[in-house]
Amino acid sequence: MESSDLAYSPADDAGSKPYVYPRSPSSDDKERPTQLRFLVSNMAAGSIIGKGGATIAEFQSLTGARIQLSRNHEFFPGTSDRIIMVSGEFNEIIKALELILEKLMIEAEDNNDDDTRTKVRLIVPNSSCGAIIGKGGSTIKSFIEESQADIKISPQEQNYAGFNDRLVTVIGSLEEQKRAIFLILSKLAEDAHYPQNMSSPFPYNTGTNFPGFAAVPVGYMVPSMAYNAMNYVSNGIGGRHANTKGLGSARPTGTNDGQGSSMTFGVADEHIGAVVGRGGRNIMEITQISGARIKISDRGDFMTGTSDRKITITGSPEAIRTAEAMIMQRVSANSDR
Missing domain, CATH: 3.30.1370.10 (K Homology domain, type 1)
Structure with missing residues (x-):
């Protein structure tokens, strides 16, 4: 059984590597449509959409990927963050992710955020986390060594009842995040348990009823x-x-x-x-x-x-x-x- 709380960091004495994409998935997996979801704040979602949808339309035109966002009130459970889903062939998704991450980095710099190591939270089904972790943590440790990013997988026991998704947090510079996400998506594209096609970035129920309350957005369910x-x-x-x-x-x-x-x-x-x-x-x-x-x-x-x-x-x-x-x-x- 895998550990419920997994966090790894690159070695302290490891030097910064030049930005070169590591190994790719097989040609069949690269051509097969897949998807990747991750979280963004409401403010960041607005910058990705752009005025009148201009930015997101440009990103889709440049990459061939489809980019969808959950609606204003649709937040990932336990957060106030919206969900972005990027779908298409493997290389299309990687190109779109590069544009999105670069856009978010520019926004952070404009907001005077000097921290060069930021975080991206990917949404991964619990059934596919084992593929990322590997036997004894071997796979995720190799991802750390190759990307130089920190990677943390949320504890399984913190999942809400009926929810099977976990958060994979990638912390690092822009280049480190790109390398880490490339490796993670490569593994997911090969995983038989990973849902390669989803119709919506927000597959959860739209509301949860609490005694004495009207329906509340499920994103606001409270961690015990x-x-x-x-x-x-x-x-x-x-x-x-x-x-x-x-x-x-x-x-x-x-x-x-x-x-x-x-x-x-x-x-x-x-x-x-x-x-x-x-x-x-x-x-x-x-x-x-x-x-x-x-x-x-x-x-x-x-x-x-x-x-x-x-x-x-x-x-x-x-x-x-x-x-x-x-x-x-x-x-x-x-x-x-």
Whole structure:
């Protein structure tokens, strides 16, 4: 059995290799149509589409690949990221990926992001992860050595019920990412378990019902691990009891004053920066997507009996649930670093 949490890094003393594509799949596999999906933020999706769809149309014309994006509200489960699917013959997909990754790198530079080692998260079915890992991790280790990128496969036990896709995160420079993705797609193109054809980049159910809530986009399903990292006051709107351990005399804060319901919960001060984001980017995105109003307490204003800052979300039950899940996802991701 494979390990549920696999992460490998290139050797510290390994030098940078010139950008040369490694081995290719067989000619039959290169000519057979296939596909590759990966995640992008809503902002990045807009830059790839371009004004009036001009950029994505140009990329498709130049490469012969088909490029599809999930709709505005269709996010990969547990994230606020949309899905891009690139389909076509092997070489067409590689050419399209080069253009997309270069475009994203330019956007990052324009946003004054000086980190030259960025990450790309590929979506791979659990049944095909074994082909990437190899016996005893031999395949993925060879990919690391050849590409000089870091590769991490999300733990299988963190999958949501009914979902069989995992995230393969590739971290490195633009050239390192290109080499690593080339190797990964080469292996997937040869794998009998890999779905070579998909009609949509978003094959998941469009909504999930929670007791007391309207349908919520499945991308906002909340990882159970995140509940243990936060303190909650009972929200009074959905019948879900929050984790009040360590809160002392915490009381329900559900209200309905014509402005919608509200809930208040605590987040460790060290994670507030991840919730807010650089220049307030994350909190603005959460507010825009969820439709809720979000207030974070000032420094030093903590939940009773804790050192957690207070976050109050106001809006409809669906808006609150969506905003809460997005905040928890940010906290969970920050905790994993």
